[in-house]
Structures are given as structure tokens and as C-alpha cells.
Amino acid sequence: MSLSRHPSVEAGLKTIHHEKSEKHHTHTEVQPHGNAFDVYGDEDEAEIKYRTMVWWKAAALMLAETVSLGILSIPSAFASVGMVAGIILVIGLGVIATATGYLIGLFKLRYPHVHNMADAGEILAGPIGREVLGAAQVVFMVFICGSHVLTGLIAFDTITAGASCSVLWAAIAAIICLVLTIPRTLNGISYLSVASFISIISAVMITMIGVGVAGHQGGVKVTANLKFGTGFLAVTDIIFAYAGHVGFFTFIAEMKEPKDFAKALYMLQIADTTLYLIVGIVVYAFTGAATVSPALGNTNTLLRKISYGIALPTIVIAGVINGHVCAKLIFIRIFRRKGVHSRHMTTHSWTGWLTWTGICIAIWTFAFIIAEVIPFFNDLLGVISAIFASWFTYGISGIFWFHLTPASERWTTWRQKLKTIFWSGIIVMGAFIMVAGLYASVNSIVEGYRTGGFPSPFTCADLGLQ
Template sequence: MTESHSSTALDSEKGSQTQQTVVHHDKQISVPDKEAYEGFDVYGNEKDAQIQYRTMVWWKAAALMLAETISLGILSIPSAFASLGIVAGCILVIGLGVVATATGYMIGLFKLRYPHVHNMADAGEILAGPIGREVLGAAQVIFLIFICGSHVLTGLIAFDTITAGVSCSVLWGGITAIVCLVLTVPRTLNGISYLSIASFISIIAAILITMIGVGVMGHHGGVTAHSNLTFARGFLAVTDIIFAYAGHVGFFTFIAEMRVPEDFSKALWFLQIADTTLYLIVGLVVYAYAGATTVSPALGNTGTILRRISYGIALPTIVIAGVINGHVCAKLIFIRIFRRNGVHSKHMTSHSFIGWATWVGICFVIWALAFVIAEVIPFFNDLLGVISSIFASWFTYGISGIFWFHLTPRSERWTTRWQKFKTVFWAFIIIMGAFIMVAGLYASINSIVEGYRAGSFSGPFTCDNMALT
């Protein structure tokens, strides 16, 4: 297979199979059974469907991607600059941004070649059969639930900071989870895309207040061009930048609900230019003023009053970005239940009681698990680092290299100088994903061990004030 934008490319070898008629972009085409499943859109013909999924234009997809990616990622960038130094920080933000653009583009190509792909589980089935489907599907669900848990935890920290800890933090965690659950209920991403605009405005306003606040406070501590750290501590800071680009886990689902999937590249370029620029500006400005005293999340670098204001303004992005991840996770499970070998149940595209009850039930389970995980595990942030190292290293980086090798026949990999370059580049991406996984695991586990030694972990379901002071 080649890197083709054609979503109807079919092997002629299986022409002896039984033919059937399927609908693709409202046209009836006769294809073999297996290819009908692998060659045509995940949602089929939505002309008479009560619930239509493929309704997003490219800028709405870009807004979703932006809200999902920069929401919490941007808040850890200044502290990464403080740990790594300004030179390494800038190089990593730009370099990893370029790589994330290339890997995102490859995900788009893979989706165009296999329009039935809706999530990483579907991609896994193409790469490695039923085992690949189960492994990547389970990995995506676990990763997304832990991301939802991180939003629950960040929400309760925000509420505690705003209210100065006047109530039990478990209550704030529950409120955050309930709000996220309610906002996840809309069945289509198009319905959530408008919320993502509010999310983007929210985080930009909060960051602007923080940058103005640190500017008014003046310079604190020196700014260094480089830093001397142990490998574990240094790579832990690097992972903050690596995972600030880790929105790729939802890309297949976003493309699946675009009106014109070929427009995904527009949304991707918008995302990568915007987030790379914002990461650089925020990292440089906050670190330049806060210096060695820079803390994470970045909103904590101002005085008490501005910190509370910033967190209040940032609440929409904390919640909505979590909602987007929760929706992607719920949609994966929902599609798995109501789609069998390309045949859709009526409950997937109609306002049936079973369809809605199943959808709401899935959303409830996801946010209940996110709440429990965030409250029970005392070293949640470090555990999230472990989970991200295992899964995001592949979803954002390594697996795109595997996609390229799958799409490019061996006979074409070394034919020209440009093809040789691409072969080496995508092999490097696979190795890079493996390295991030191993090094990230080492750094995160080391941080957990040090946390236990220092006694810095709180107990489960604690009412302790989690506010940043």
C-alpha cells in the first residue's frame, strides 16, 4: 500500500469474493465484503439518520484539537524551561512541535486510506489483527480515563485555590466530575466544538493574566541558558513538553466526524502553529520573570489574588478539555458495541432509548472511574506520567512510524533519495517512541520513589486543602 489519499483503493486480488453494494459519499459501489468494511466510512450513509456524526467543518475540528492539546499542557511549559534552561526548552518545543506535525499528518493519511478506522483499536486490527485491536483499544481507553482523572484532580485544585480550601476537596472533585459528565452527554463532536472555543478563550485569558502578573511582580531569580540535572530529573521535565503535544490519541475520532476528512491537514496546521507559538511565548515570558522560582502549573506563579482569578478563568478549559477526552473514550466504546463488521445498529444513529441509555451509561462509568482514580491514588500525577510514558509515547510518536511502514511497500522504501530519507526518518520515529516510553517510565517511577521517601503524598479521599499557595 502507498500513501494514498484515495479512500476507495481496493485490492483486485479478492474479486472472487461475494459482491455487495455499499454507500460511500452517497454513491452506491459494488465491492467485496471485506473491502466494504475496510474501504468505506465508519458511519456509512447518514442521509436519513436521526443523529448525523459527519458534520464538522475543519475549523471546528481545529478548535477541538486545540482545546484538547493545550489545556493542561501549556501550564507545565514554564517549569520545564526552568528545569532545562532556556536554550534546551526552546529547542525541544520547536523540535517536538515539528515531529508532532509529521506524526499527526501520518495519522491523517492512514485514516484516508482506511475510512472505516474510528479509533486506535481499528488501526490496531489493521496492523496486527484481533490482538492488535484489543491491545490498542484497551490502551486508548485506559489512557483517556487517566487523562479524565487528571482533569478531575486539576479541577479540585482549582476550586480549592479559588475558595482557599473552605470545603472538602473530595466535594470539589465530585463537582468537577459531575459537570464533565453532563457536558459529555451530547452524542456528536460538532455539539462540543462550540465549547472548545470557550475553552481556548479561557486558557488564553488565564495565561495572559499570569504573564501580566509575573511582569508586574518583576524578576525573581536568574534565568539560565542550560541546566545541570540528573537524567531522571531532566527527562521528567522533558516529558512535560513531550506530552504537551499528546493530543493525537483523539485524531482518528475527530477526522471521522469531519464533513470533509481531506481537510484534516488544515486543522492540523492550525493546531501545531498555534500550540507551538503559545508554548514558546508562555514558557519564555513566565520563566524570564519567575526564574528559578517558577512552579507548575504556571498559574501559580502570581500572587494570591491573581492566582485565584486565573484559576477561576481557567475552569472552563480544565473542564471542557476533559470533556473532549471523555467523549472520545465514550465514543470508542459506543462504536464498539453498536458496530459489527461494518454493520451499524439502528441505536447508533437514532434517538432510541437503548442508544441514549447506553451512551449516558458509558459516560457515567468513565467519569466515575476518573473521579475514583484521581482520589484514591496518592501519587496520581506521577502515575499519570507512567501511563503517558507507556501510551502517549506511541500514540503521539511511535505508531505513526509503524503506519508509514504499513502504507509503504518494501519495494518503494529505498527507490529514491527522498524515499530513503523518509524510511530513515520514520524508523527514527519508532525508535523515538520506544525511547520516550522507557526513559519516561524510569523518570516517573524514580519520582514516585522520591515522593514516598519525602512523605509528600496525601492519603486517598482526603479533605486536605489542595490549593496552590
């Protein structure tokens, strides 16, 4: 079903030419659809044009952003919860992530001026909502960038067998990501995304072939009897594997035809769910209880180095996409005021470029610090998934649905009643994931430090998988 056919979206796409009474606008007021309310304005004479992506390029960006690190934690999640639960979680969370992603597309078409979660927060709760969701998106994406720097560090240490100080490898990873983040539009990065996707697919294929050749290394559990904390930490890894929704508004904003977003979303969800199932089942089936995370570490030393070498592009490029979206949010916030954007957004001015570059440097500096201060892969993903992905990927879409659907329409038919119950459940689900996931992740981190399982911050020790 096309996004533009949804009744709430059709209402949002009509231009309002006359004033309506406040009584009729208290819940469903729509911004006029036109260049004056588009985040980038009229681009006919612009030096830098943003709205240039076709749907498949948006799909490539979404695949690169979502699949890159998420797929590396799937086999270990299967090892924790068992084969059956792993399969059910991947499919179930994937289906729900598709529904919530579709709702984000509806919300964007309903309010064309929305560029990021901060703009959505302003619609939902005024200035307070804008600041809360804007800050949350920035923090979340900086942490994701940090996880990419950490994974880059692990990759370099693995490839070189710890030939240099790990702090240096983290710095190199951050600098490479910084340089590739500098282009101002997502259209150019979309081509890199294709290389990123090929990179991660090739790397996991080598891993799967490697574990297959090595044969079965341990028993496979159909089900698992776990403590709540241990089991839910594995669930947060799978949740993180679908945590690309935070960038969807920005991707749609730079598409030629925002209504084509559904095509990109379906391509993403079919591809990532299929990949997660294949990689999770195959790697866990052969490695069993010995499964490690990141997944590329489950082969012998030579194949491990080859896999990480091939995976380097996706580790970097996926980080670049997240860094770019984060920088774009801050950049837009600086140069857009009440629907009118500054010329620095669409011209090659010194002010525009220096501001953009400075934002990118700040993001990757913080990402480097996070990677060095929090040197543990799965638990880092668990914390940020619990606090942020629980809402950006799931809970917030339920709130969007209630905003788009007037109270008078929520209980009119059995279909509407089911939708109301479903989206209420999504909000509750987001809250539960946040509380339970944070509890499980913090417990795991405390236990890791208690047993001395984590290296100290800014250590030169070899953090690679040898």
C-alpha cells in the same frame, strides 16, 4: 500539501469493484470507500448525524484537547531543563508531532472505516492489535480525564482557599464533566472548544502579566546540569503538551471532508507551539527557579484565584472532549459489527442513550477515583505520557508509515531512504520515551512518597496553590 494528493491515500480512495489475488493484497489491501465501510454508514435518514464538522471546528476541538493542561506544565519544564533546552524541545517535539499527526491523517484516508486506535490496531495486527490498542486508548484517555478532575480539584481549592473538602471538589468537577459529555456528537462540543481556548489564553495572559508586574523572582538558567531522571521527567511534560493525537481518528471520522484534516492539524500545531514558547519563556524568565506547576500558581494569591476561575472552562471542556472520544470508542465497539452498525448508533433509542450514558458515567467515575488515588499533577502527567503518549503521539505513526509503504518502495530513491530512516527513528524514539519516561516518573513518585511530599488518597486537605 493536501492529504488526498499522497499516492498511498489516492490508492485508498479508489473503490474496489473486483476481487484481486491474495498475492497482491498481503500488505496493502484496502477497504472499499463507501457508506458500507464508513463507521457511521449512510446518514441521509439518520436521526443523529455525526459527520457534520468543518475543518475549523475540528481544529478548535484539537486545540482545546491539546493545549488545556499541557500548557500548564511548560514553565516548570523550562525551569528544570533550562531556557535553551526548553525552547529546542518545544520546537523539535512540535515539528515531529506535526509529521506524526499528518501520517495519522494519511492512514485514516487510506482506511476510511477506521474510527479509533483499536480499528488501526486491527489493520496492523489483527484481533490482538485491536484489543491491545483499544485497551491502551481507553486507559490513556481515562487517565487524562483523571488529570482534568485533579486539576479541577486544585482550581476549586485555590479559588475558595480550601473552603471545603477536596474530595467534594473532585466530585463536583467529575459531575460537571459527566453532564457535558452526554451529547452524542462532537459538532456541538466544538462550540464549547472555542470558549475553552479563549479561557486558557485569558488565564495564562493574566499569569504572564502578573509575573511581569511582580518582576524577576529568581535566576534563569540557560542550560541545566541535571540527573537523567529529573531532566527526562521535564521532557515528558512537554511530550504530554502535544499528546492530542490519540483522538485524531475520531475527529476525522466526524468531519464533513476528512481530506481537510491537514488544515486543522497545521492550525493546531502552529498555535500550540507558539503558545508553549511564549508562556514557557515569559513565565520562566520572571519566576526562575521558583516556577511552580501548574503554571497558574506563579502569581500572587488574588491573581492566582482569578486565573483559576477563568481557566475553569478549559479544565472542564478539554476533559469533556477526551471523555467523549473515550466513550465513543466503547460505544462504537458495542454497536458496530463487521462494517454494519446498529440502529442504536444513529437513532434516539432507549438502548442507545442508556448505553451511552452508562459508558460516560463509568469513565468519569474511574477518572474521579484516579484523581483521588494519584494526587500529584506533574508525576501523573509523566506516567501517562511515558506509557501512552510516547506511542500514540510518536511511535505508532512510524508503524503506520511502514504499513502504508510497501517494502519494495522503501529504498528506491534517496528521498525514500531518508523517509525510511526517519520513520524508523520515530519508532525507536517512541520506545525510548516510554522506557526512560516511565523510569523517571516512577523514581519521582517513589521519592515524593519517601519525603512525604504527597497527600494521602481521598484526603480532605486543601490541595490548592495558596
